[in-house]
Amino acid sequence: MGEILLHQAYPGLFTPVETGIFFARQLPPLRFGARQRVVRANEQVSQAVYLTDGYVGRYRTDQLGRRQFLALQIPGDFIDLPSYTLGHLDHDIDSFSTVTVRPLPHAAIRQLQENHPEYGNKLWRITLIDAAVQRYWVFRIGRLMGRARLANLFAEILVRHFARGLSGVDGCPLPINQTDLAEACGITPVHANRMMGELRAEGICDFAHGQLRVRHFERLVQVGQFEWDYLYLPPETDRALAALAGTAGSPPITHARHETGQL
Amino acid sequence: MGEILLHQAYPGLFTPVETGIFFARQLPPLRFGARQRVVRANEQVSQAVYLTDGYVGRYRTDQLGRRQFLALQIPGDFIDLPSYTLGHLDHDIDSFSTVTVRPLPHAAIRQLQENHPEYGNKLWRITLIDAAVQRYWVFRIGRLMGRARLANLFAEILVRHFARGLSGVDGCPLPINQTDLAEACGITPVHANRMMGELRAEGICDFAHGQLRVRHFERLVQVGQFEWDYLYLPPETDRALAALAGTAGSPPITHARHETGQL
DNA sequence: CGCGGAGTTGAACGCATTCAAGTCTTGTGG
Protein backbone atom coordinates (compact mmCIF):
# COMPACT_ATOMS: atom_id res chain seq x y z
CA MET A 1 0.00 0.00 0.00
CA GLY A 2 3.02 2.26 0.02
CA GLU A 3 3.23 4.51 -3.01
CA ILE A 4 6.12 3.53 -5.19
CA LEU A 5 8.11 6.46 -6.49
CA LEU A 6 9.29 7.06 -10.01
CA HIS A 7 13.00 6.68 -9.32
CA GLN A 8 12.32 3.45 -7.49
CA ALA A 9 10.26 2.06 -10.34
CA TYR A 10 12.80 3.05 -12.97
CA PRO A 11 16.16 2.94 -11.24
CA GLY A 12 18.92 4.49 -13.25
CA LEU A 13 16.44 6.41 -15.34
CA PHE A 14 14.99 8.89 -12.88
CA THR A 15 16.54 10.55 -9.86
CA PRO A 16 14.70 11.40 -6.67
CA VAL A 17 14.81 15.04 -7.73
CA GLU A 18 13.10 14.19 -10.98
CA THR A 19 10.52 12.19 -9.12
CA GLY A 20 9.74 15.39 -7.28
CA ILE A 21 9.50 17.36 -10.50
CA PHE A 22 7.04 14.91 -11.94
CA PHE A 23 5.20 14.55 -8.71
CA ALA A 24 4.59 18.27 -8.58
CA ARG A 25 2.71 18.13 -11.86
CA GLN A 26 0.57 15.15 -11.01
CA LEU A 27 -3.10 15.49 -10.25
CA PRO A 28 -4.53 14.11 -7.02
CA PRO A 29 -4.52 10.32 -6.92
CA LEU A 30 -7.48 8.35 -8.23
CA ARG A 31 -8.52 5.16 -6.56
CA PHE A 32 -10.34 2.26 -8.13
CA GLY A 33 -11.86 -0.82 -6.64
CA ALA A 34 -11.00 -4.32 -7.80
CA ARG A 35 -12.28 -5.36 -11.20
CA GLN A 36 -12.91 -1.86 -12.49
CA ARG A 37 -12.18 -0.33 -15.84
CA VAL A 38 -9.17 1.93 -15.31
CA VAL A 39 -8.57 3.00 -18.91
CA ARG A 40 -11.19 2.52 -21.59
CA ALA A 41 -10.35 1.60 -25.16
CA ASN A 42 -11.07 4.16 -27.87
CA GLU A 43 -11.57 6.96 -25.46
CA GLN A 44 -9.69 10.18 -25.96
CA VAL A 45 -7.80 10.96 -22.79
CA SER A 46 -5.88 14.03 -21.74
CA GLN A 47 -3.68 12.54 -19.08
CA ALA A 48 -1.32 9.63 -18.61
CA VAL A 49 -1.69 7.62 -15.46
CA TYR A 50 1.08 6.29 -13.29
CA LEU A 51 0.23 3.19 -11.26
CA THR A 52 1.48 3.82 -7.77
CA ASP A 53 -0.29 0.98 -6.09
CA GLY A 54 -2.16 -2.13 -7.13
CA TYR A 55 -2.31 -4.33 -10.20
CA VAL A 56 -4.03 -3.91 -13.53
CA GLY A 57 -4.18 -5.85 -16.80
CA ARG A 58 -4.47 -4.91 -20.46
CA TYR A 59 -6.62 -7.15 -22.58
CA ARG A 60 -8.53 -7.63 -25.79
CA THR A 61 -11.48 -9.92 -26.28
CA ASP A 62 -12.39 -12.16 -29.19
CA GLN A 63 -15.77 -12.45 -30.89
CA LEU A 64 -17.09 -14.65 -28.11
CA GLY A 65 -16.01 -12.18 -25.48
CA ARG A 66 -13.17 -14.32 -24.22
CA ARG A 67 -10.31 -12.27 -22.85
CA GLN A 68 -6.66 -12.40 -23.70
CA PHE A 69 -4.48 -10.42 -21.38
CA LEU A 70 -1.81 -8.54 -23.29
CA ALA A 71 0.17 -7.34 -20.30
CA LEU A 72 0.05 -7.27 -16.53
CA GLN A 73 1.08 -4.05 -14.87
CA ILE A 74 2.52 -3.84 -11.40
CA PRO A 75 3.04 -0.93 -9.04
CA GLY A 76 5.39 1.60 -10.55
CA ASP A 77 4.32 1.10 -14.14
CA PHE A 78 3.47 4.15 -16.18
CA ILE A 79 0.44 2.52 -17.69
CA ASP A 80 -0.96 4.73 -20.37
CA LEU A 81 1.91 6.84 -21.49
CA PRO A 82 1.05 5.78 -25.07
CA SER A 83 -2.05 7.93 -24.83
CA TYR A 84 0.13 11.04 -24.65
CA THR A 85 1.24 10.56 -28.22
CA LEU A 86 -1.56 8.43 -29.61
CA GLY A 87 -4.47 10.09 -27.87
CA HIS A 88 -6.27 6.88 -26.99
CA LEU A 89 -5.67 3.20 -26.42
CA ASP A 90 -6.87 0.34 -28.60
CA HIS A 91 -7.54 -1.94 -25.64
CA ASP A 92 -9.03 -1.82 -22.17
CA ILE A 93 -7.21 -1.80 -18.87
CA ASP A 94 -8.94 -3.28 -15.83
CA SER A 95 -7.87 -3.41 -12.25
CA PHE A 96 -7.32 -6.70 -10.46
CA SER A 97 -6.96 -5.31 -6.99
CA THR A 98 -7.79 -1.94 -5.57
CA VAL A 99 -5.43 0.46 -7.25
CA THR A 100 -4.15 3.97 -6.92
CA VAL A 101 -3.11 5.92 -9.97
CA ARG A 102 -1.65 9.36 -10.31
CA PRO A 103 -2.69 11.16 -13.44
CA LEU A 104 -0.18 13.37 -15.20
CA PRO A 105 -1.87 15.72 -17.67
CA HIS A 106 -0.60 15.50 -21.22
CA ALA A 107 -0.10 19.25 -21.08
CA ALA A 108 2.22 18.80 -18.13
CA ILE A 109 4.24 16.22 -20.01
CA ARG A 110 4.53 18.61 -22.90
CA GLN A 111 5.78 21.34 -20.60
CA LEU A 112 8.26 19.03 -18.94
CA GLN A 113 9.53 18.04 -22.35
CA GLU A 114 10.07 21.64 -23.30
CA ASN A 115 11.89 22.55 -20.13
CA HIS A 116 13.90 19.36 -19.98
CA PRO A 117 14.33 17.89 -23.46
CA GLU A 118 15.79 14.71 -22.02
CA TYR A 119 12.55 13.86 -20.21
CA GLY A 120 10.84 13.05 -23.47
CA ASN A 121 13.47 10.48 -24.21
CA LYS A 122 13.18 9.03 -20.73
CA LEU A 123 9.47 8.52 -21.11
CA TRP A 124 10.08 7.16 -24.58
CA ARG A 125 12.45 4.68 -23.05
CA ILE A 126 9.76 3.45 -20.71
CA THR A 127 7.46 2.72 -23.62
CA LEU A 128 10.26 0.98 -25.50
CA ILE A 129 10.85 -1.38 -22.64
CA ASP A 130 7.12 -2.01 -22.48
CA ALA A 131 7.30 -2.92 -26.15
CA ALA A 132 10.17 -5.31 -25.44
CA VAL A 133 8.06 -6.94 -22.75
CA GLN A 134 5.22 -7.26 -25.24
CA ARG A 135 7.53 -8.99 -27.67
CA TYR A 136 8.62 -11.39 -25.01
CA TRP A 137 4.99 -12.27 -24.36
CA VAL A 138 4.75 -13.30 -28.00
CA PHE A 139 7.70 -15.58 -27.50
CA ARG A 140 6.29 -17.05 -24.31
CA ILE A 141 2.89 -17.79 -25.73
CA GLY A 142 4.11 -18.77 -29.16
CA ARG A 143 6.94 -21.14 -28.22
CA LEU A 144 6.48 -22.46 -24.71
CA MET A 145 4.15 -25.19 -23.54
CA GLY A 146 1.69 -24.83 -20.71
CA ARG A 147 3.91 -25.46 -17.73
CA ALA A 148 6.82 -23.49 -19.11
CA ARG A 149 4.52 -20.62 -19.98
CA LEU A 150 3.33 -20.37 -16.43
CA ALA A 151 6.80 -20.66 -14.99
CA ASN A 152 8.04 -18.06 -17.42
CA LEU A 153 5.30 -15.61 -16.58
CA PHE A 154 5.80 -16.13 -12.87
CA ALA A 155 9.49 -15.46 -13.35
CA GLU A 156 8.77 -12.25 -15.21
CA ILE A 157 6.41 -10.95 -12.58
CA LEU A 158 8.82 -11.87 -9.84
CA VAL A 159 11.84 -10.30 -11.51
CA ARG A 160 9.95 -7.13 -12.24
CA HIS A 161 9.08 -6.85 -8.57
CA PHE A 162 12.61 -7.68 -7.59
CA ALA A 163 14.06 -5.04 -9.89
CA ARG A 164 12.04 -2.41 -8.07
CA GLY A 165 12.94 -3.63 -4.66
CA LEU A 166 9.37 -4.76 -4.11
CA SER A 167 10.33 -8.32 -3.27
CA GLY A 168 13.07 -10.87 -3.09
CA VAL A 169 13.14 -13.84 -5.41
CA ASP A 170 11.17 -15.92 -2.96
CA GLY A 171 7.81 -14.57 -3.98
CA CYS A 172 5.74 -11.50 -4.57
CA PRO A 173 2.13 -10.37 -4.58
CA LEU A 174 0.07 -11.25 -7.62
CA PRO A 175 -3.53 -10.54 -6.70
CA ILE A 176 -5.19 -12.31 -9.60
CA ASN A 177 -7.01 -15.61 -9.84
CA GLN A 178 -6.29 -18.73 -11.85
CA THR A 179 -8.64 -17.71 -14.61
CA ASP A 180 -6.81 -14.43 -15.09
CA LEU A 181 -3.56 -16.30 -15.15
CA ALA A 182 -4.90 -18.63 -17.81
CA GLU A 183 -6.07 -15.68 -19.86
CA ALA A 184 -2.61 -14.19 -19.63
CA CYS A 185 -0.98 -17.41 -20.81
CA GLY A 186 -3.39 -18.29 -23.58
CA ILE A 187 -4.53 -21.52 -21.95
CA THR A 188 -7.70 -22.64 -20.21
CA PRO A 189 -8.22 -22.21 -16.48
CA VAL A 190 -8.44 -25.96 -16.07
CA HIS A 191 -5.13 -26.50 -17.75
CA ALA A 192 -3.52 -23.66 -15.83
CA ASN A 193 -4.70 -25.32 -12.66
CA ARG A 194 -3.17 -28.66 -13.59
CA MET A 195 0.15 -27.20 -14.66
CA MET A 196 0.36 -25.16 -11.47
CA GLY A 197 -0.27 -28.32 -9.60
CA GLU A 198 2.77 -29.82 -11.26
CA LEU A 199 4.96 -26.82 -10.46
CA ARG A 200 3.82 -27.06 -6.87
CA ALA A 201 4.42 -30.81 -6.72
CA GLU A 202 7.90 -30.30 -8.14
CA GLY A 203 8.64 -27.85 -5.36
CA ILE A 204 9.24 -24.97 -7.74
CA CYS A 205 6.58 -22.49 -6.82
CA ASP A 206 3.04 -22.13 -5.72
CA PHE A 207 0.45 -19.55 -6.33
CA ALA A 208 -2.50 -19.03 -4.05
CA HIS A 209 -4.43 -16.27 -2.33
CA GLY A 210 -2.98 -13.64 -4.60
CA GLN A 211 0.55 -14.50 -3.59
CA LEU A 212 3.23 -16.12 -5.66
CA ARG A 213 5.66 -18.09 -3.56
CA VAL A 214 8.80 -19.27 -5.25
CA ARG A 215 10.48 -22.22 -3.56
CA HIS A 216 13.27 -22.61 -6.05
CA PHE A 217 14.03 -19.61 -8.21
CA GLU A 218 16.78 -21.33 -10.14
CA ARG A 219 14.50 -24.10 -11.31
CA LEU A 220 11.68 -21.69 -12.02
CA VAL A 221 13.99 -19.89 -14.42
CA GLN A 222 15.09 -23.17 -15.96
CA VAL A 223 11.65 -24.67 -16.39
CA GLY A 224 10.34 -21.41 -17.78
CA GLN A 225 13.36 -20.89 -20.02
CA PHE A 226 13.34 -17.41 -18.62
CA GLU A 227 15.77 -14.71 -19.64
CA TRP A 228 15.43 -11.16 -18.43
CA ASP A 229 17.57 -9.35 -20.95
CA TYR A 230 14.40 -7.92 -22.49
CA LEU A 231 13.70 -5.97 -19.31
CA TYR A 232 16.79 -3.81 -19.79
CA LEU A 233 17.61 -3.83 -16.10
CA PRO A 234 20.52 -1.92 -14.57
CA PRO A 235 23.76 -3.94 -14.55
CA GLU A 236 23.73 -4.37 -10.77
CA THR A 237 20.27 -5.87 -10.87
CA ASP A 238 21.24 -8.13 -13.71
CA ARG A 239 24.25 -9.42 -11.82
CA ALA A 240 22.24 -9.94 -8.66
CA LEU A 241 19.71 -11.99 -10.57
CA ALA A 242 22.36 -14.00 -12.34
CA ALA A 243 23.83 -14.96 -9.00
CA LEU A 244 20.43 -15.94 -7.65
CA ALA A 245 19.49 -17.90 -10.74
CA GLY A 246 22.85 -19.59 -11.05
CA THR A 247 23.16 -18.53 -14.66
CA ALA A 248 25.37 -16.27 -16.67
CA GLY A 249 22.88 -13.41 -16.67
CA SER A 250 22.09 -11.34 -19.69
CA PRO A 251 24.59 -11.67 -22.50
CA PRO A 252 27.23 -8.95 -22.61
CA ILE A 253 26.68 -6.02 -24.91
CA THR A 254 29.22 -6.16 -27.68
CA HIS A 255 30.18 -3.50 -30.13
CA ALA A 256 29.53 -3.78 -33.83
CA ARG A 257 32.83 -4.49 -35.48
CA HIS A 258 31.83 -2.70 -38.62
CA GLU A 259 28.89 -2.12 -40.86
CA THR A 260 27.40 -5.54 -40.90
CA GLY A 261 26.43 -8.18 -43.33
CA GLN A 262 26.05 -6.87 -46.80
CA LEU A 263 25.17 -9.22 -49.52
CA MET B 1 12.14 -2.49 -55.55
CA GLY B 2 11.18 1.16 -55.42
CA GLU B 3 12.34 2.86 -52.25
CA ILE B 4 9.41 3.73 -50.08
CA LEU B 5 9.60 7.19 -48.58
CA LEU B 6 8.97 8.22 -45.01
CA HIS B 7 5.80 10.21 -45.65
CA GLN B 8 4.40 7.33 -47.66
CA ALA B 9 5.14 4.83 -44.92
CA TYR B 10 3.71 7.03 -42.21
CA PRO B 11 1.00 9.08 -43.88
CA GLY B 12 -0.29 11.89 -41.74
CA LEU B 13 2.80 11.78 -39.60
CA PHE B 14 5.52 12.98 -41.94
CA THR B 15 5.35 15.39 -44.85
CA PRO B 16 7.39 15.10 -48.03
CA VAL B 17 9.50 17.99 -46.79
CA GLU B 18 10.28 16.11 -43.61
CA THR B 19 11.14 13.05 -45.62
CA GLY B 20 13.74 15.22 -47.30
CA ILE B 21 15.08 16.46 -43.99
CA PHE B 22 15.50 12.95 -42.70
CA PHE B 23 16.80 11.69 -46.00
CA ALA B 24 19.56 14.27 -45.96
CA ARG B 25 20.88 12.84 -42.71
CA GLN B 26 20.78 9.23 -43.75
CA LEU B 27 23.91 7.32 -44.56
CA PRO B 28 24.25 5.51 -47.88
CA PRO B 29 21.94 2.52 -48.16
CA LEU B 30 23.07 -0.88 -47.02
CA ARG B 31 21.97 -3.97 -48.88
CA PHE B 32 21.63 -7.46 -47.50
CA GLY B 33 20.97 -10.76 -49.18
CA ALA B 34 18.14 -13.04 -48.20
CA ARG B 35 18.46 -14.84 -44.86
CA GLN B 36 21.07 -12.52 -43.40
CA ARG B 37 21.37 -11.04 -39.97
CA VAL B 38 20.38 -7.38 -40.30
CA VAL B 39 20.49 -6.37 -36.65
CA ARG B 40 22.20 -8.48 -34.05
CA ALA B 41 20.92 -8.88 -30.51
CA ASN B 42 23.01 -7.44 -27.68
CA GLU B 43 25.16 -5.40 -29.96
CA GLN B 44 25.62 -1.73 -29.27
CA VAL B 45 24.66 0.20 -32.36
CA SER B 46 25.04 3.86 -33.20
CA GLN B 47 22.41 4.16 -35.89
CA ALA B 48 18.79 3.31 -36.48
CA VAL B 49 17.91 1.66 -39.74
CA TYR B 50 14.94 2.41 -41.92
CA LEU B 51 13.78 -0.46 -44.13
CA THR B 52 13.21 1.01 -47.55
CA ASP B 53 12.92 -2.24 -49.42
CA GLY B 54 12.48 -5.90 -48.57
CA TYR B 55 11.22 -7.89 -45.63
CA VAL B 56 12.77 -8.78 -42.30
CA GLY B 57 11.65 -10.58 -39.15
CA ARG B 58 12.37 -10.20 -35.47
CA TYR B 59 12.68 -13.41 -33.49
CA ARG B 60 13.84 -15.10 -30.34
CA THR B 61 14.76 -18.75 -30.03
CA ASP B 62 14.05 -21.23 -27.27
CA GLN B 63 16.52 -23.62 -25.64
CA LEU B 64 16.27 -26.03 -28.56
CA GLY B 65 16.98 -23.28 -31.04
CA ARG B 66 13.44 -23.16 -32.37
CA ARG B 67 12.47 -19.71 -33.54
CA GLN B 68 9.49 -17.63 -32.63
CA PHE B 69 9.00 -14.62 -34.82
CA LEU B 70 8.01 -11.61 -32.78
CA ALA B 71 7.22 -9.30 -35.65
CA LEU B 72 7.43 -9.11 -39.40
CA GLN B 73 8.61 -5.85 -40.87
CA ILE B 74 7.66 -4.62 -44.31
CA PRO B 75 9.07 -1.87 -46.52
CA GLY B 76 8.72 1.49 -44.84
CA ASP B 77 9.19 0.25 -41.29
CA PHE B 78 11.69 2.02 -39.09
CA ILE B 79 13.07 -1.19 -37.74
CA ASP B 80 15.48 -0.44 -34.97
CA LEU B 81 14.46 2.91 -33.68
CA PRO B 82 14.44 1.36 -30.18
CA SER B 83 18.22 1.19 -30.36
CA TYR B 84 18.37 4.99 -30.33
CA THR B 85 17.13 5.09 -26.78
CA LEU B 86 18.02 1.63 -25.55
CA GLY B 87 21.39 1.26 -27.24
CA HIS B 88 20.88 -2.32 -28.33
CA LEU B 89 18.17 -4.84 -29.08
CA ASP B 90 17.34 -7.95 -27.09
CA HIS B 91 16.53 -10.01 -30.18
CA ASP B 92 17.85 -10.63 -33.67
CA ILE B 93 16.48 -9.33 -36.93
CA ASP B 94 17.00 -11.40 -40.07
CA SER B 95 16.13 -10.65 -43.65
CA PHE B 96 13.72 -12.84 -45.58
CA SER B 97 14.35 -11.33 -48.98
CA THR B 98 17.09 -9.09 -50.25
CA VAL B 99 16.66 -5.85 -48.38
CA THR B 100 17.79 -2.27 -48.49
CA VAL B 101 18.08 -0.25 -45.32
CA ARG B 102 19.02 3.35 -44.79
CA PRO B 103 20.91 3.96 -41.57
CA LEU B 104 20.23 7.15 -39.66
CA PRO B 105 22.96 7.84 -37.10
CA HIS B 106 21.77 8.27 -33.55
CA ALA B 107 23.65 11.54 -33.48
CA ALA B 108 21.58 12.77 -36.41
CA ILE B 109 18.38 11.85 -34.62
CA ARG B 110 19.54 13.78 -31.62
CA GLN B 111 20.27 16.82 -33.74
CA LEU B 112 16.93 16.57 -35.48
CA GLN B 113 15.26 16.38 -32.10
CA GLU B 114 17.01 19.53 -30.96
CA ASN B 115 16.17 21.51 -34.04
CA HIS B 116 12.63 20.21 -34.33
CA PRO B 117 11.33 19.15 -30.93
CA GLU B 118 8.26 17.57 -32.51
CA TYR B 119 10.35 15.02 -34.40
CA GLY B 120 11.16 13.18 -31.24
CA ASN B 121 7.48 12.71 -30.57
CA LYS B 122 6.89 11.57 -34.13
CA LEU B 123 9.51 8.88 -33.84
CA TRP B 124 8.14 8.00 -30.44
CA ARG B 125 4.77 7.56 -32.05
CA ILE B 126 6.21 5.06 -34.50
CA THR B 127 7.54 2.95 -31.68
CA LEU B 128 4.22 3.18 -29.83
CA ILE B 129 2.36 1.81 -32.81
CA ASP B 130 4.94 -0.95 -33.06
CA ALA B 131 4.17 -1.75 -29.46
CA ALA B 132 0.46 -1.86 -30.22
CA VAL B 133 1.18 -4.30 -33.03
CA GLN B 134 3.18 -6.40 -30.61
CA ARG B 135 0.25 -6.49 -28.23
CA TYR B 136 -2.03 -7.58 -31.01
CA TRP B 137 0.31 -10.44 -31.76
CA VAL B 138 -0.18 -11.62 -28.19
CA PHE B 139 -3.91 -11.59 -28.76
CA ARG B 140 -3.63 -13.44 -32.06
CA ILE B 141 -1.40 -16.18 -30.74
CA GLY B 142 -3.04 -16.40 -27.35
CA ARG B 143 -6.72 -16.49 -28.34
CA LEU B 144 -7.10 -17.63 -31.94
CA MET B 145 -6.90 -21.15 -33.30
CA GLY B 146 -4.68 -22.21 -36.16
CA ARG B 147 -6.77 -21.19 -39.13
CA ALA B 148 -7.90 -17.93 -37.59
CA ARG B 149 -4.34 -17.11 -36.59
CA LEU B 150 -3.16 -17.45 -40.14
CA ALA B 151 -6.08 -15.49 -41.54
CA ASN B 152 -5.52 -12.80 -38.95
CA LEU B 153 -1.83 -12.50 -39.70
CA PHE B 154 -2.49 -12.42 -43.42
CA ALA B 155 -5.00 -9.66 -42.85
CA GLU B 156 -2.50 -7.65 -40.84
CA ILE B 157 0.21 -7.93 -43.44
CA LEU B 158 -2.22 -7.04 -46.18
CA VAL B 159 -3.67 -4.05 -44.37
CA ARG B 160 -0.25 -2.72 -43.51
CA HIS B 161 0.67 -2.84 -47.18
CA PHE B 162 -2.62 -1.29 -48.13
CA ALA B 163 -2.20 1.55 -45.67
CA ARG B 164 1.04 2.52 -47.40
CA GLY B 165 -0.36 2.26 -50.85
CA LEU B 166 1.80 -0.76 -51.52
CA SER B 167 -1.11 -2.98 -52.52
CA GLY B 168 -4.85 -3.29 -52.80
CA VAL B 169 -6.75 -5.73 -50.63
CA ASP B 170 -6.42 -8.46 -53.23
CA GLY B 171 -2.95 -9.47 -52.20
CA CYS B 172 0.56 -8.35 -51.48
CA PRO B 173 4.10 -9.66 -51.47
CA LEU B 174 5.14 -11.78 -48.52
CA PRO B 175 8.44 -13.37 -49.47
CA ILE B 176 8.64 -15.92 -46.68
CA ASN B 177 8.06 -19.65 -46.62
CA GLN B 178 5.54 -21.79 -44.79
CA THR B 179 7.98 -22.57 -42.03
CA ASP B 180 8.52 -18.88 -41.34
CA LEU B 181 4.80 -18.37 -41.32
CA ALA B 182 4.38 -21.18 -38.82
CA GLU B 183 7.09 -19.66 -36.64
CA ALA B 184 5.24 -16.36 -36.73
CA CYS B 185 1.97 -17.97 -35.68
CA GLY B 186 3.29 -20.29 -33.02
CA ILE B 187 2.23 -23.45 -34.82
CA THR B 188 4.10 -26.18 -36.67
CA PRO B 189 4.85 -25.98 -40.38
CA VAL B 190 2.74 -29.06 -40.99
CA HIS B 191 -0.25 -27.53 -39.31
CA ALA B 192 0.25 -24.21 -41.06
CA ASN B 193 0.24 -26.07 -44.33
CA ARG B 194 -3.03 -27.82 -43.55
CA MET B 195 -4.79 -24.70 -42.34
CA MET B 196 -3.66 -22.77 -45.39
CA GLY B 197 -5.06 -25.56 -47.49
CA GLU B 198 -8.40 -24.97 -45.82
CA LEU B 199 -8.29 -21.24 -46.43
CA ARG B 200 -7.47 -21.92 -50.04
CA ALA B 201 -10.24 -24.50 -50.39
CA GLU B 202 -12.69 -22.06 -48.88
CA GLY B 203 -11.76 -19.53 -51.51
CA ILE B 204 -10.49 -17.02 -48.97
CA CYS B 205 -6.85 -16.63 -49.81
CA ASP B 206 -3.83 -18.46 -50.95
CA PHE B 207 -0.20 -18.01 -50.23
CA ALA B 208 2.49 -19.29 -52.55
CA HIS B 209 5.72 -18.20 -54.17
CA GLY B 210 6.15 -15.35 -51.73
CA GLN B 211 2.84 -13.82 -52.70
CA LEU B 212 -0.30 -13.57 -50.67
CA ARG B 213 -3.40 -13.53 -52.84
CA VAL B 214 -6.62 -12.65 -51.15
CA ARG B 215 -9.72 -13.84 -52.97
CA HIS B 216 -12.21 -12.61 -50.46
CA PHE B 217 -11.03 -9.89 -48.12
CA GLU B 218 -14.30 -9.68 -46.24
CA ARG B 219 -14.22 -13.33 -45.26
CA LEU B 220 -10.53 -13.17 -44.48
CA VAL B 221 -11.29 -10.48 -41.94
CA GLN B 222 -14.20 -12.47 -40.55
CA VAL B 223 -12.38 -15.78 -40.27
CA GLY B 224 -9.37 -14.07 -38.73
CA GLN B 225 -11.51 -11.93 -36.41
CA PHE B 226 -9.33 -9.13 -37.61
CA GLU B 227 -9.64 -5.57 -36.43
CA TRP B 228 -7.17 -2.91 -37.45
CA ASP B 229 -7.78 -0.29 -34.80
CA TYR B 230 -4.45 -1.18 -33.23
CA LEU B 231 -2.64 0.10 -36.32
CA TYR B 232 -3.76 3.67 -35.66
CA LEU B 233 -4.36 4.33 -39.34
CA PRO B 234 -5.48 7.71 -40.69
CA PRO B 235 -9.28 8.09 -40.78
CA GLU B 236 -9.47 7.92 -44.57
CA THR B 237 -7.63 4.64 -44.63
CA ASP B 238 -9.84 3.30 -41.90
CA ARG B 239 -12.97 4.21 -43.80
CA ALA B 240 -11.65 2.72 -47.02
CA LEU B 241 -10.91 -0.53 -45.25
CA ALA B 242 -14.28 -0.59 -43.56
CA ALA B 243 -15.97 -0.27 -46.92
CA LEU B 244 -13.86 -3.06 -48.38
CA ALA B 245 -14.35 -5.34 -45.42
CA GLY B 246 -18.05 -4.65 -45.14
CA THR B 247 -17.72 -3.80 -41.47
CA ALA B 248 -18.10 -0.77 -39.31
CA GLY B 249 -14.40 -0.04 -39.22
CA SER B 250 -12.57 0.95 -36.10
CA PRO B 251 -14.79 2.06 -33.25
CA PRO B 252 -15.23 5.80 -32.96
CA ILE B 253 -13.05 7.66 -30.53
CA THR B 254 -15.21 8.95 -27.73
CA HIS B 255 -14.42 11.51 -25.13
CA ALA B 256 -14.13 10.69 -21.49
CA ARG B 257 -17.23 12.04 -19.83
CA HIS B 258 -15.41 12.62 -16.56
CA GLU B 259 -12.75 11.18 -14.42
CA THR B 260 -13.66 7.58 -14.59
CA GLY B 261 -14.58 4.78 -12.30
CA GLN B 262 -13.50 5.46 -8.80
CA LEU B 263 -14.26 2.96 -6.19
C1' DC C 1 -27.11 -22.12 7.04
C1' DG C 2 -26.85 -21.52 2.25
C1' DC C 3 -25.05 -19.15 -1.54
C1' DG C 4 -21.38 -18.04 -4.91
C1' DG C 5 -16.77 -17.71 -6.44
C1' DA C 6 -12.47 -20.01 -6.77
C1' DG C 7 -10.02 -24.04 -6.99
C1' DT C 8 -9.65 -29.09 -8.02
C1' DT C 9 -10.26 -33.42 -10.35
C1' DG C 10 -12.07 -36.96 -13.86
C1' DA C 11 -13.06 -38.37 -18.45
C1' DA C 12 -13.95 -37.75 -23.39
C1' DC C 13 -12.90 -35.28 -27.17
C1' DG C 14 -10.19 -32.70 -30.60
C1' DC C 15 -6.80 -29.59 -32.30
C1' DA C 16 -2.14 -29.65 -33.08
C1' DT C 17 2.33 -32.11 -33.05
C1' DT C 18 5.36 -35.53 -34.46
C1' DC C 19 7.25 -38.79 -37.48
C1' DA C 20 7.39 -40.28 -41.88
C1' DA C 21 6.99 -40.66 -46.70
C1' DG C 22 6.26 -38.74 -51.04
C1' DT C 23 5.75 -34.89 -54.62
C1' DC C 24 7.28 -30.88 -56.87
C1' DT C 25 10.42 -27.39 -58.10
C1' DT C 26 14.83 -25.40 -58.76
C1' DG C 27 19.52 -25.24 -59.48
C1' DT C 28 23.83 -27.68 -60.32
C1' DG C 29 26.91 -30.57 -62.62
C1' DG C 30 27.86 -34.55 -65.56
Add this chain to the structure above:
DNA sequence: CCACAAGACTTGAATGCGTTCAACTCCGCG
Protein backbone atom coordinates in the same frame (compact mmCIF):
# COMPACT_ATOMS: atom_id res chain seq x y z
C1' DC D 1 19.81 -32.85 -71.93
C1' DC D 2 19.40 -35.59 -68.05
C1' DA D 3 20.72 -37.01 -63.24
C1' DC D 4 20.80 -35.68 -58.92
C1' DA D 5 20.55 -33.06 -54.69
C1' DA D 6 18.32 -29.73 -51.81
C1' DG D 7 14.60 -27.26 -50.24
C1' DA D 8 9.78 -26.33 -50.04
C1' DC D 9 5.42 -28.12 -50.00
C1' DT D 10 1.97 -31.86 -49.26
C1' DT D 11 -0.22 -35.74 -47.18
C1' DG D 12 -1.08 -39.84 -43.93
C1' DA D 13 -1.23 -41.85 -39.47
C1' DA D 14 -0.24 -42.14 -34.53
C1' DT D 15 0.36 -39.73 -30.50
C1' DG D 16 -0.39 -36.23 -27.05
C1' DC D 17 -1.18 -31.74 -25.10
C1' DG D 18 -4.81 -29.01 -24.13
C1' DT D 19 -9.88 -28.22 -24.19
C1' DT D 20 -14.39 -29.06 -22.87
C1' DC D 21 -17.94 -30.59 -19.95
C1' DA D 22 -19.07 -31.87 -15.62
C1' DA D 23 -19.01 -32.73 -10.88
C1' DC D 24 -17.32 -31.84 -6.48
C1' DT D 25 -14.74 -29.49 -2.65
C1' DC D 26 -13.36 -25.62 -0.14
C1' DC D 27 -13.87 -21.23 1.78
C1' DG D 28 -15.62 -16.61 2.77
C1' DC D 29 -19.61 -14.07 3.46
C1' DG D 30 -24.37 -12.59 4.05
